[in-house]
Amino acid sequence: GIQVEQSPPDLILQEGANSTLRCNFSDSVNNLQWFHQNPWGQLINLFYIPSGTKQNGRLSATTVATERYSLLYISSSQTTDSGVYFCAVGAGGTSYGKLTFGQGTILTVHP
Amino acid sequence: SAVISQKPSRDICQRGTSLTIQCQVDSQVTMMFWYRQQPGQSLTLIATANQGSEATYESGFVIDKFPISRPNLTFSTLTVSNMSPEDSSIYLCSVEDSFYGYTFGSGTRLTVV
Numbered sequence: 070g071i072q073v074e075q076s077p078p079d080l081i082l083q084e085g086a087n088s089t090l091r092c093n094f095s096d097s098v099n100n101l102q103w104f105h106q107n108p109w110g111q112l113i114n115l116f117y118i119p120s121g122t123k124q125n126g127r128l129s130a131t132t133v134a135t136e137r138y139s140l141l142y143i144s145s146s147q148t149t150d151s152g153v154y155f156c157a158v159g160a161g162g163t164s165y166g167k168l169t170f171g172q173g174t175i176l177t178v179h180p
Numbered sequence: 181s182a183v184i185s186q187k188p189s190r191d192i193c194q195r196g197t198s199l200t201i202q203c204q205v206d207s208q209v210t211m212m213f214w215y216r217q218q219p220g221q222s223l224t225l226i227a228t229a230n231q232g233s234e235a236t237y238e239s240g241f242v243i244d245k246f247p248i249s250r251p252n253l254t255f256s257t258l259t260v261s262n263m264s265p266e267d268s269s270i271y272l273c274s275v276e277d278s279f280y281g282y283t284f285g286s287g288t289r290l291t292v293v
Contacts (some may be wrong), residue, residue, distance in 0.1 A: 102281045110270045110287045118283035166211050168282055170222040
């Protein structure tokens, strides 16, 4: 099956700093999403981005499908950005509906 | 995007008992998906639930341990049976959304003592 690798595994920032999270995947995908899991365990859908670039406020994401990676940018980080960020991919076909998750990046933003 | 109501949000259960988790979606969906997140780990798909047919389980998960019901196009339940402490996890349901990819319920945090 598809392998998904996220880096870095942990990231500590001061409030106001910028950061880039990376997601590499091992095969062609028809779905790629970035999620934020808050301390209560709730999984928030940040971006549905199988290719191209999207922006939503201080967050933006870019997926280069031909090179099998995606980047999540967080600008002017806030303490509420803390949590775990997951990249998840889907391949379609017999794997339709199955999202394969990376191991996540644990982000801690200090005031 | 689709809105999923999942309950209970958390529970503490005795080993050997069973817990049923419910997910209600605000729109009709063909498939619903159940995931498990063990402590400190990522999410793993347990099974896919289609209305009117038996659920399809991923490798390592069996129907006797995780029976699933899908009585209609907006509702599904997952039961965690004969629980042991190793079943302590967050369980989440998910549905596909045309524009937003996959959306998840708020999760059920299960502790087995």
